[in-house]
Amino acid sequence: MANLKELRKRIQSVSSTMQITSAMKMVSAAKLKKAQDSILQMRPYASKLKEILQNLNSTLEGNDGIYASKKEVKNVLLVAMTSNRGLCGAFNSNINKLARKTAEEQKSLGRHVSILCVGKKAYDYFKKLEYTIAGNESHIFDQIQYSKVETLAENLMADFRNGKYDEIHLIYNQFKNAAVQYPTVEQYLPVQKPENQNSAATDYIYEPEKADLLQLLIPKSLKIQVYKAVLDSNASEHGARMTAMHKATDNARELQRVLKLDYNKARQASITNEILEIVSGAAALNG
Template identity: 55%
Template sequence: MANLKEIRNRISSVSSTMQITSAMKMVSAAKLKKAQDAITAMRPYAEKLTELLQSVSATLDGDAGGQYTTQREINKVLIVAITSNRGLAGAFNTNVIKQTKELADSYVGKQVDIFAIGKKGNDVLRKTNTVIDNKNEVFDNLTFENVAAIADVLTEKFISGAYDKIEIVYNQFKNAATQIVITEQFLPLAPVATDKPISGGDYIFEPSKEEIVLTLIPKSLKTQLYKSVRDSFAAEHGARMTAMHKATDNATELRNQLKLTYNKARQAAITNEILEIVGGAEALKG
C-alpha cells in the first residue's frame, strides 16, 4: 500500500484535474447553446434553397447546370475533411479522420488529395495522405464570408479540371451526445431524381429558369459548405461537453476511492502506532 504522502499527492492531482474538466464542460456548454441556435436557424434556409434549386432544375435539360454538373471520368478526387483545432472532444476528430481514410482508400488507383479544415485533421492526415491546404483559421472567425471564400476555391479547382470530384466529410450535429459522420458530394452536382412530374405552367420566371439555376448553384454550394462547417462546430462543442462531463464524473469517482484508501491507510498507521505503544509498555512491565 502506498504511503500517506503519495496518496495525498494523488488526491490533490485528481482534484486539480477535476476542476479543469469541470470548467471546460461549462465553457463548452455555453458555446454549444450559441452554435446550436446558429445551425438550427440556418437549416431551414439551406434546405429550402436546395429544394428550390431542385424544383427549378428538374424542369430543365440535364446539362442546364453547365460547368457545375459536368460528369467527368474520375481520376482525381479531393476530400474536404472538417475537424476541429482543439482536442479533448472524445472521438469527434478520430471518427472524421477514420472516415476520410476509408473514403480515400475506396478510390483504388485514383489520385486522392485532402483539403483540411481544422488543425487536428491536418496534423494526422498529412502523415499518410497528401494535404494540399489547411484552413484552420476559419474557426477563429466563423462567418459566411470566410467559408464562402473556401467554397470559391473548391469550386475553382473543380471547374479548372484540377479535380474530377469533391466530397465533404464532417460531423453532423444531432444533439449534445450524438454526432453523425456524414459524407456529402460537393461537386459535381448530382442529378436530381424525382418521381413527381413538375409543371412549370404555374409560375412565370424572370429571368429565365436557366439563369436562375446558374445563379442559385454557387449560392447553394457556399451554403452547403457553411452548413457543414457550422454543423461540425456545434458537434465539436457537444462532443467536448459530453467528454468533459464523463471525465469529471470519472475524476470524482477516483478521488472518492483515493480518499477511502487514504482513510484506511491512516487508520492502519494509527493502529500500528497504538500496538507499538502497548507492546512497549508490556515489555517494560516484564
C-alpha cells in the same frame, strides 16, 4: 507515512483535474448553445435551397449546368472537417478514419485522391501519411465567419470548373444533439439530382429571367452547403467536448472517492500500528 503522503498528492492532483474538466464542460456548454442555435436556424434554409438546386438540375443547360456536369472521374478532392483542438472524445478520429476509408475506396477505383484539411487535427493526421494535401484551412475554425467559408466555397467551385477535380466530397460530423454526432460523407460537386427521379419536376416561376436567376442562385446554394457543414462540425465539436469533459469529471470524481477510501484505510492502519507500538512498549516497561 510515505504512502499517506503519496495518496494525498494523488487526491490533490485528481481534484485539480476535476476542477479543470468541470470548467471546460461549462465553457463548452455555453459555446454549444450558440453553435446549436446557429445550425438549427441554418439547416431548414440550406435544405430547401439544396432541394431547389437539385430540382433545377435537370433543366440546366450549357454553362448554367457546369456544376452538375458529370464526366469521367480521375481526380477526387475530400474536404475533411475536424477541430483545431483536442479533448473532444472521438470527434476528430472519427472524421480522420472516415476520410482515410473514403480515400482508400476512391484509390481502389483507380482515382487520384487529394485531401483538403479544414481543421488542424486533420492536417496533423494526414501530413504523416502518403496522401496529397491540397491545403490547410484551419483558420476557418479560429473564428467562424461566412466570408471565410464563402472564399473556401469559391475556391472549390473554381477548381471544379477548371477541371482540377472531377468530384468533391465534404466529410464532417453532422450534429444531432450534444451526445450524438454522425460522421458524414456528402457529395458536394457535381450537384446530384433528387433521389426520387420519378416525381414530376417542380414548375418554378422565374423573376427575373431564368438565366440571371440561376447565375446567382447556384453559387449561392453551393456556398450555403459548405457553410452548413462548417456550422454542423462546429456544433458537433462543442457537443462532443462537453460530453467528453462531463465523463472525465465523473471519472475523476469516482477516482477521488476511491483514493479517499484508500487514504482513510491507510491512515486507520497507521494509527492502529502506532497504538499497538505504544501498548507494546508500555507492557514491556510494566513487565
